[in-house]
Amino acid sequence: MIPFSLAVPVGLELTLLTVFVMIGGFGVSLALSARDLGLAGATALHSLAGVLSLLARDLIILLISWELLAFSAFWLIRRVSVPRRLLVSDALPDTGGQAGGSRDAAARASFWYIGGQICAAALFFVAITVHVGTGGSLEVAPLASAAQPAMALGVFIKTAMMPLHGWLVGSYTRAGALAGFVLSAFATKVGVYTAARTLAVSLFSLPIVSVVGALVAVVAVIFALSQHSARRLLSFHIISQVAYMLVGVGLAGSATSATSAVGIDAGIFHAINHIIYKALLFLVAAVAIDYFGHDDLDRMGGLARHMPLVFVCGVVGALAITGVPGFSGYASKELLKKASGGLLSTLLTVASVGTALSFSKFIYLIFLRPRPRVDGNRPSVGRVPAFVLVVLAGLSVAIGLSPHRVPGAPMHDYYAVSSVLAGVWPAMLGIGLWVVSGRWLMRIRGAVDPQPMLRRMLAGFAKAALPPLRRAHATDAQLALGITITAAIAITSVLVFL
Amino acid sequence: MTHILIMVIIAPLAAAVAGSIAVYWSERLLRCVVAASAFAHAVFVTSIIVYVGDEGSMLYEVGAWVAPVGIMLYADALSVVILLILSAAHVVLVLHTFSAARASRGATWILVELLVAALSGIVVSGDLFNMFVFLELATVASIGLVAHKRSATGAGAGFVYLLFALVSGLLFMIAVVLVYRATGVLSLSGIAAEIDRAPEQAVRVVAGLLLGSLGIKFGLVPFHFWQAPAYEAAGSSAAALMSGAGMKVYLYVLIRLIFHALRVPVIVPRIGVVLLALGATSILFGHLLALAQRDLKRLLAFSSVAHVGYIFLALAAVSRGGSIGAAAAYGAILHICFHALMKSTLFYSGRSMIVRARASATERMRGVGRAEPLGFAAFMLAAVALVGIPPTSGFYSKWRIALDSFAGYGAFPVVVIAAGTVISMLYYARVLHLGLAEGERPPVTGAERTPTAALALVALLSLGTFSMGVAGPAIEAMLTGAAAVLADPEAILAVTTGGAA
Numbered sequence A: 001m002i003p004f005s006l007a008v009p010v011g012l013e014l015t016l017l018t019v020f021v022m023i024g025g026f027g028v029s030l031a032l033s034a035r036d037l038g039l040a041g042a043t044a045l046h047s048l049a050g051v052l053s054l055l056a057r058d059l060i061i062l063l064i065s066w067e068l069l070a071f072s073a074f075w076l077i078r079r080v081s082v083p084r085r086l087l088v089s090d091a092l093p094d095t096g097g098q099a100g101g102s103r104d105a106a107a108r109a110s111f112w113y114i115g116g117q118i119c120a121a122a123l124f125f126v127a128i129t130v131h132v133g134t135g136g137s138l139e140v141a142p143l144a145s146a147a148q149p150a151m152a153l154g155v156f157i158k159t160a161m162m163p164l165h166g167w168l169v170g171s172y173t174r175a176g177a178l179a180g181f182v183l184s185a186f187a188t189k190v191g192v193y194t195a196a197r198t199l200a201v202s203l204f205s206l207p208i209v210s211v212v213g214a215l216v217a218v219v220a221v222i223f224a225l226s227q228h229s230a231r232r233l234l235s236f237h238i239i240s241q242v243a244y245m246l247v248g249v250g251l252a253g254s255a256t257s258a259t260s261a262v263g264i265d266a267g268i269f270h271a272i273n274h275i276i277y278k279a280l281l282f283l284v285a286a287v288a289i290d291y292f293g294h295d296d297l298d299r300m301g302g303l304a305r306h307m308p309l310v311f312v313c314g315v316v317g318a319l320a321i322t323g324v325p326g327f328s329g330y331a332s333k334e335l336l337k338k339a340s341g342g343l344l345s346t347l348l349t350v351a352s353v354g355t356a357l358s359f360s361k362f363i364y365l366i367f368l369r370p371r372p373r374v375d376g377n378r379p380s381v382g383r384v385p386a387f388v389l390v391v392l393a394g395l396s397v398a399i400g401l402s403p404h405r406v407p408g409a410p411m412h413d414y415y416a417v418s419s420v421l422a423g424v425w426p427a428m429l430g431i432g433l434w435v436v437s438g439r440w441l442m443r444i445r446g447a448v449d450p451q452p453m454l455r456r457m458l459a460g461f462a463k464a465a466l467p468p469l470r471r472a473h474a475t476d477a478q479l480a481l482g483i484t485i486t487a488a489i490a491i492t493s494v495l496v497f498l
Numbered sequence B: 001m002t003h004i005l006i007m008v009i010i011a012p013l014a015a016a017v018a019g020s021i022a023v024y025w026s027e028r029l030l031r032c033v034v035a036a037s038a039f040a041h042a043v044f045v046t047s048i049i050v051y052v053g054d055e056g057s058m059l060y061e062v063g064a065w066v067a068p069v070g071i072m073l074y075a076d077a078l079s080v081v082i083l084l085i086l087s088a089a090h091v092v093l094v095l096h097t098f099s100a101a102r103a104s105r106g107a108t109w110i111l112v113e114l115l116v117a118a119l120s121g122i123v124v125s126g127d128l129f130n131m132f133v134f135l136e137l138a139t140v141a142s143i144g145l146v147a148h149k150r151s152a153t154g155a156g157a158g159f160v161y162l163l164f165a166l167v168s169g170l171l172f173m174i175a176v177v178l179v180y181r182a183t184g185v186l187s188l189s190g191i192a193a194e195i196d197r198a199p200e201q202a203v204r205v206v207a208g209l210l211l212g213s214l215g216i217k218f219g220l221v222p223f224h225f226w227q228a229p230a231y232e233a234a235g236s237s238a239a240a241l242m243s244g245a246g247m248k249v250y251l252y253v254l255i256r257l258i259f260h261a262l263r264v265p266v267i268v269p270r271i272g273v274v275l276l277a278l279g280a281t282s283i284l285f286g287h288l289l290a291l292a293q294r295d296l297k298r299l300l301a302f303s304s305v306a307h308v309g310y311i312f313l314a315l316a317a318v319s320r321g322g323s324i325g326a327a328a329a330y331g332a333i334l335h336i337c338f339h340a341l342m343k344s345t346l347f348y349s350g351r352s353m354i355v356r357a358r359a360s361a362t363e364r365m366r367g368v369g370r371a372e373p374l375g376f377a378a379f380m381l382a383a384v385a386l387v388g389i390p391p392t393s394g395f396y397s398k399w400r401i402a403l404d405s406f407a408g409y410g411a412f413p414v415v416v417i418a419a420g421t422v423i424s425m426l427y428y429a430r431v432l433h434l435g436l437a438e439g440e441r442p443p444v445t446g447a448e449r450t451p452t453a454a455l456a457l458v459a460l461l462s463l464g465t466f467s468m469g470v471a472g473p474a475i476e477a478m479l480t481g482a483a484a485v486l487a488d489p490e491a492i493l494a495v496t497t498g499g500a501a
Helices: A012-033 A037-055 A059-078 A103-133 A145-158 A166-174 A177-198 A208-225 A230-253 A257-292 A308-322 A328-340 A342-368 A383-401 A417-443 A451-472 A477-497 B004-025 B027-055 B077-100 B106-124 B128-147 B152-183 B188-197 B200-218 B227-233 B236-261 B271-292 B296-318 B322-357 B373-387 B393-409 B411-436 B452-471 B473-487 B493-499
Strands: B057-061 B072-076
Touching: A012 A037, A012 A177, A012 A257, A012 A383, A037 A059, A037 A177, A059 A103, A059 A166, A059 A177, A059 B411, A103 A145, A103 A166, A103 A177, A103 B393, A103 B411, A145 A177, A145 A208, A166 A177, A166 A230, A166 A451, A177 A230, A177 A257, A208 A230, A208 A342, A230 A257, A230 A328, A230 A342, A257 A308, A257 A328, A257 A342, A257 A383, A308 A328, A308 A342, A308 A383, A308 A417, A328 A342, A328 A383, A328 A417, A342 A417, A451 B271, A477 B152, A477 B200, A477 B271, B004 B027, B004 B057, B004 B072, B004 B106, B027 B057, B027 B072, B027 B077, B027 B106, B027 B473, B072 B077, B072 B106, B072 B188, B077 B106, B077 B236, B077 B322, B077 B452, B077 B473, B106 B128, B106 B236, B128 B152, B128 B227, B128 B236, B152 B188, B152 B200, B152 B227, B188 B236, B188 B493, B200 B236, B200 B271, B227 B236, B227 B296, B236 B296, B236 B322, B271 B296, B271 B393, B271 B411, B296 B322, B296 B393, B296 B411, B322 B373, B322 B393, B322 B452, B322 B473, B373 B393, B373 B411, B373 B452, B393 B411, B393 B452
Parallel strands: none
Antiparallel strands: B057 B072
16 A cells, blocks of 8 residues: 655765665674674664665655654663673773663653654654645655645754754763764754755745754854763754755755755765764764763863774864864865855854864863873773774765765865865864863853753643643543533534534 | 345344353353354354445345335445454454453353444444444443443443433434434435435534534544543453444444435535544544543543544545545545554553553553563554554554545644644653563563463454555455445435345
C-alpha cells in the first residue's frame, strides 16, 4: 500500500552518504571497543536511518527515516555508557565525578527528545498531506507552496533552530559521552537535507529560512560563549553551524535560481564538513570527560601535556569549525558567504568571530590552562578512539587543502586572495579577543537559556490541565449523565437548525 | 444457503445456553462448547463472505415471511467486513484465554457468547426493531462482563454503564418511534425507499438522537464517560472484545442508519460539519484524557475514544459524496479494521504486563519491559502502529483519512490528526519510559507468568499491526467492496427491488 522507492544519490549527496556510513562505522567500532553492545546496536540503527533518508525517493520513506532517527536516538540517549571506556590505564585516578551522567536525567532527556522529534514529524505529516492533497506527487521534490509553512516549521524543529532547540541541548549533554559523537552527526543534518530537497519558501520576498538561519547562527554562538560544560558548548555550536547550512539551503526561496543551486550545494557541503569536524570535537570532548571524570570546563586543564595527539586533533577541529583557510570549514563557509551575500554574509562573519572566540576558550580550558600535576598512573587514549581521531582530523585538513577534490563539490576559486583574507581575519579577531578578554569571559555564567522556559510552560500546562481532566472522569456519574443528555439534546437541536 | 445468516446468531446463542448447562458439569466441557461455537461462527462468517463475494449481497427472510410482516436478515460487502472483525476477535479471544488462563469463571464465557450473538444479530438485522432488540441484548451481556469480577469498582462501573445504556436505549427507542411515524415501515430498505416522503425535520431529529444514542455506545466525546471505568473493571480480554469488535459494530449501525437507511447526507448535507466537529473534539479530548490517566486500561479506553474521532473525520468526508466520499469511505473502513487489530493487540499484550506487574496502574509498570520483554515489545509495536508511525498499518489508515478530510474540509482536520499523533506518542513514550526503567524485580511465581503460547499469539497479532501497512493488498479487494457500499447512499434501496426474490 505504501510505495517504496529508493535510489542511490549522486554527487555531493553521495559524499554525504559516505560520510554518514563512515561516522556510523566509527560509532559502532567505538561502542564495540567500549564493550557496549546495546550502544553499538543503537548506533547502527541511528546511522541506518540517516542513510535511509538519503536513499529516499519518496516523502513517506523520508518520513520513516525521520521517525527511525527519533526512535533510535531515544534508545541511544538512554544507553548512558559506563564512563572511562575510551581510555586505557591500569589504575584510573579517582576523580569522584560522574562522567556518564545519571540514568534518570538521560531518561528524562530522551523523553523530551522524542517529544520534539514527534512534533517535527507531525508537521512533516501535515506538510505532505497538504502537498499531496493539492495535487502534488509523493516524489521528493519542492513541496506545493501551501505545504511550505508546515514543512519549514518541522525543519526548524528538526534542525533545532532556537528557541526550538531544547530537545537537542538537553539530550546531547545528558547522553553518554560516546552517544554524543553519533547524535551530533545525523538528526539535524537529515533536517537540513530535507530542507534542501523540499523547501523553497519566501516571506515578503525574503528567503525566510536563510534569514532565520543567519540570526540563529549568531544567537547560538552568543549562548555557546557563556557555557561551562564541554558538551553544552559543543551543542550550541551544532545549532549555530546547522543554522549556517540553513542559510545556504534556504536560498532556494530567493528569486534567482542560480544562487539557490549554489546555496543548496554550499549547505550540503557544509553539512559534510560539519559532520566530520563536529564528530572530531565531540570525541575530543568525550576523551576529556573520561579523563577528568566530569564535564565542567572550569575544572579541566593541562591535557595537552598528557595527550598531545588528542590536543593536535582538538586544535584541527577548532580551526576547521572556525573556518581558517586550510581546514575544511573554510571551504564551505566561503561558499556560503559568496552565495548569500549582503546582510546574511555579514551575520555569518560575526558568527565566525564568535566561534573563534568560543573555541579559543574550549582549547585553552581543556588543554592549555596550567593545572597541578596529578601523580600516579596516567591513562592514555585507547587505540580505536585514537585512530578515529586521526582519520577525522586528517579528513578535515585534506578537505580544507583541496576542497575541489571532494566528489560533487561546487567549482569555485576557493583560495582567491580576498577569500583567504576574509577567512583569516575573523579567526584572528576571535583569538585576539580571547587573549584580551578571556579572563572576563570565563567568569560569565548562568546566561538566560530560553528552552527551559518553553519546557516549564508545557509542564505547567500538563500539571494544570490534566489532573482536573482526570478527576472529572474518576467520579460523579450524575454530572457525566447530565453532560451526556445535554449534549444529545444540543446535537439534535444543532441538526434541526442547521 | 441463505440460512447461514441466522446461524451466525444461533451458534453463539446456542453456545451460551449449552454453556450455562455445561458449566455445572465441568470446565473442560464448557471450553469445548465455546471452542465449537467460535469455530462454527468463523465457518459461517467465511461462507457468508464467500457468498457475498459472489452475489454481492445476502438476504434471508426468517420463516419465509416476507416484509413488512416478516423479519429480514441482510448482509452485504460492508456488513461482511464487520462480521469478519467480530469473528476474528471471537476466535482470538478464545485462543488467548485458552492459552493464557488456566481457570476462568464460567459466567464469563456465557456472557462472551451472548455478546457475540447479540453483535452478530445487530450486524445482520435488516430492520430497526431487531437491531434495537439485539442492541439491548448486547448491553445486558456487556454489563455482565463489566461487573462480573465482583469487585466494588466493577459493580460501580457496571452501574454507570447501566445508566448510560438506559439513556442510549431510550434515545434509540424514540428514534425508532419517530422513524415509524414518519415512514410507516421498520425494515431498513423500506425506510430508505420512504424517507424522501418523510418530513425533513423528522430526519434531522432522528439523526441527532441516533448520534447521541450510538455515541454513547462507541464512546464519542462527550458521551464517553462510562467507557474508561468499564474497560478498567472488565477483564483485558473482555475489553479487547468490546473495544476491538463491539465498538465497530456500533459504528456500523450508525453508518447503516445515518448513511443508508435515512440517507441523512442527501437530505441534510451539512451534517458533515457536525460529524467533523464531533470527530475533532473526540480526537483532541480523547488523547488528552489518555495522557492524563495513571492506569493502563483507562489509557487504552481513552485512546479508543480518540480513534472513534478519526473514523468520524472519515465519515464526515464520506458525507460530502462524490469522489471525495468514495475515497474517504475506504479510509474509514481501513481504520475500522486496523483499529480493531491494534486495540485488541494492545489489550492482550497489556494484559501480560498487568499480570506481571500485579496491577494496572502505569506507575507499577516500572521495569516491566525487562521482566516481560515479549509482551512489552508486542505492546510497544502495536502502540507505534496506533500512534501512526510509518510504515505500520495505523499510519496508512491515518494518512488516508488525513488526505480525504483535507479534500473535504481543508487543513483543519489534518492539523487535528497531527496534534493527536503528538499527544498519543507522549503517553505511549511514558509507558515505554517506565517499562524500560530499572526497578526492583520481584520474584516471579507461576501466577504472574503469561504462558508462552499466549505471548506467541500476542506477538503474532503485533506483527500483524506492523505488516498490514505493507501487506495490505491481500485484503484490499474486500475492503474496496465494503467502501463502495459505505459510500453509496442507495446501498439498501436495491434490496427491495433486486434482492427480495
